[in-house]
Amino acid sequence: MISAYSGTAVRAAEQPLLDAGAGPDLMQKAAYGLYHAASGLLSSRRGRIYGSKTVVLAGAGNNGGDALYAASRLLARGGSSTAVLTAADVHPAALAAFRRRGGKVLTLTEENTGTVLELCRASDLVLDGILGTGGKGGLRSPAAGLAVLEPARLRRGEAPAVVACDLPSGINADTGEARGAYLRADLTVTFGAPKAGLMAGPGAAAAGQIECVDIGLSPQLRTAGIQRLEDADIADLLRPPAPGDHKYSRGVLGIAAGSTKYPGAAVLATGAALATGVGMVRFLGPEPVCQLINLLHPEAVCSQGGVAQAHVQAWAAGPGAGEDEGQLRRAVDAMASGLPAVIDADAIAAAGPGLGPQVILTPHAGELTALLNSLGNRTDRAAVEGDPLSHVRHAADLTGATVLLKGWATLVAAPGGPVYSQAEATPWLATAGSGDTLSGILGALLATDTSGPGSPGHYARLAAAAASIHGRAGTLSARGGPVEASGLPASVRRVLAGFLQD
Ligand SMILES: NC(=O)C1=CN([C@@H]2O[C@H](COP(=O)(O)OP(=O)(O)OC[C@H]3O[C@@H](n4cnc5c(N)ncnc54)[C@H](O)[C@@H]3O)[C@@H](O)[C@H]2O)[C@@H](O)CC1
Numbered sequence: 001m002i003s004a005y006s007g008t009a010v011r012a013a014e015q016p017l018l019d020a021g022a023g024p025d026l027m028q029k030a031a032y033g034l035y036h037a038a039s040g041l042l043s044s045r046r047g048r049i050y051g052s053k054t055v056v057l058a059g060a061g062n063n064g065g066d067a068l069y070a071a072s073r074l075l076a077r078g079g080s081s082t083a084v085l086t087a088a089d090v091h092p093a094a095l096a097a098f099r100r101r102g103g104k105v106l107t108l109t110e111e112n113t114g115t116v117l118e119l120c121r122a123s124d125l126v127l128d129g130i131l132g133t134g135g136k137g138g139l140r141s142p143a144a145g146l147a148v149l150e151p152a153r154l155r156r157g158e159a160p161a162v163v164a165c166d167l168p169s170g171i172n173a174d175t176g177e178a179r180g181a182y183l184r185a186d187l188t189v190t191f192g193a194p195k196a197g198l199m200a201g202p203g204a205a206a207a208g209q210i211e212c213v214d215i216g217l218s219p220q221l222r223t224a225g226i227q228r229l230e231d232a233d234i235a236d237l238l239r240p241p242a243p244g245d246h247k248y249s250r251g252v253l254g255i256a257a258g259s260t261k262y263p264g265a266a267v268l269a270t271g272a273a274l275a276t277g278v279g280m281v282r283f284l285g286p287e288p289v290c291q292l293i294n295l296l297h298p299e300a301v302c303s304q305g306g307v308a309q310a311h312v313q314a315w316a317a318g319p320g321a322g323e324d325e326g327q328l329r330r331a332v333d334a335m336a337s338g339l340p341a342v343i344d345a346d347a348i349a350a351a352g353p354g355l356g357p358q359v360i361l362t363p364h365a366g367e368l369t370a371l372l373n374s375l376g377n378r379t380d381r382a383a384v385e386g387d388p389l390s391h392v393r394h395a396a397d398l399t400g401a402t403v404l405l406k407g408w409a410t411l412v413a414a415p416g417g418p419v420y421s422q423a424e425a426t427p428w429l430a431t432a433g434s435g436d437t438l439s440g441i442l443g444a445l446l447a448t449d450t451s452g453p454g455s456p457g458h459y460a461r462l463a464a465a466a467a468s469i470h471g472r473a474g475t476l477s478a479r480g481g482p483v484e485a486s487g488l489p490a491s492v493r494r495v496l497a498g499f500l501q502d
């Protein structure tokens with residue numbers, strides 16, 4: 001499990017150490033970690049540090065100090081480096097050390113921004129040390145002019161690689177918001193603990209890969225702002241069949257998805273649930289959709305019955321329900337059943353206060369906006385996309401349900417409890433039918449879960465695991481190209497086999 005903390009919490013954890021005079025020592029530890037990661041990147045991209053060209057963007061605070069000390073170490077290995085100062089009062093000791101190693105220095109102005117961008121593009125590496133956890137708002141002029149710099153991952157790997165010191169400058173370390181211009185990185189080397197702002201909203205997309213350098217803050221850090229499941233955590237949540245299991249003991253999932261207008265959603269949700277592994281799928285829906293399901297997934301047991309008559313351990317309802325009153329009714333009944341239920345798409349609009357954490361709502365940003373507005377919380381889609389962390393937390397607290405917000409980094413909030421962020425997906429997964437397969441995967445995890453409600457956040461962890469499996473299946477299907485949702489179940493099977501073999 002990766003635990004991320006707000007920038008505010010990390011600064012509070014640092015304070016006693018700073019008061020005890022450990023500031024310079026902490027900075028050297030951070031700078032060494034940054035140098036180590038940057039030199040690894042340079043070595044992998046061009047074979048050696050000797051002869052490499054680095055540009056350090058250095059702002060007024062300690063973030064600039066870290067970056068200058070790291071660049072000094074690259075100078076000592078035979079690289080060349082230019083520091084571009086974005087403020088007048090850059091860390092004096094770090095700048096002096098950089099100069100002593102032979103680093104060149106220039107000051108950024110609006111007039112020379114074009115020349116500095118050329119300098120960056122002709123270099124191998126850009127170290128972004130403009131703003132760290134002390135940053136307030138987006139980059140200001142003249143530094144804002146550097147935000148057009150694209151990291152190598154967005155330029156088919158072409159130099160320069162951009163490495164962010166602690167966090168991409170201009171990103172809010174607590175929330176991941178960008179309230180103005182910000183830089184994007186290939187790699188963010190973060191100190192003490194990952195910042196929550198690297199796992200949500202624009203910050204998650206800007207950070208690139210995240211590497212954490214231990215500078216000895218762990219004993220001071222208490223409550224994580226955001227957590228991320230890793231392989232072992234997900235493997236722990238899976239329930240493969242045991243000898244002696246039969247179809248009913250493994251878990252039966254009820255699916256009320258699709259409609260005569262959108263039959264595909266039923267097929268995709270059912271296919272994904274079967275690929276994730278359940279004892280049985282009971283499918284409820286209109287006759288023509290049942291016929292289609294029987295044709296494509298003959299193992300599913302189909303009927304036009306209601307939720308109350310179906311013996312299941314969990315529900316997946318809502319994908320493709322459209323305006324089908326029968327399916328929307330089933331979704332409402334599933335929410336009220338007390339059983340774990342994943343509720344998607346049009347059915348989300350039926351959610352209100354008083355639900356329990358076993359109900360998992362899976363909106364995209366537009367659906368979350370509509371839900372919050374219907375609960376009296378005026379907002380718009382841009383606000384939700386700009387600060388998804390606050391909005392997903394708010395929706396969970398207002399409804400009492402677990403809320404999974406789909407996005408580049410998927411966020412899952414338990415009511416009053418932990419928030420999880422999973423970022424294994426590829427942008428190619430943004431395709432019709434992708435969400436229907438997520439419902440099927442999560443429904444199957446809920447139906448086969450035998451550990452019960454357990455600790456707070458149990459259902460949020462299952463939802464985060466489903467998002468991770470879905471994201472990995474998408475990445476596996478895509479292999480750098482487009483994804484068809486109908487191909488996802490096959491990849492889900494391979495992803496799960498990987499977890500179960502490890
Ligand atoms: N405090 C510590 O002990 C340690 C801090 N570390 C580094 O120090 C950073 C925090 O340092 P600071 O507190 O100095 O903060 P920053 O380095 O983030 O910079 C704050 C400075 O930038 C100015 N500023 C704020 N917002 C701005 C904006 N939008 N545009 C332009 N200027 C702006 C402020 O006036 C202030 O001078 C961390 O992110 C980390 O990189 C590390 O060296 C580890 C140890």
Ligand SMILES: [K+]
Pocket residue numbers: 063128129130131132164165166167168169
């Ligand atoms: K930075």
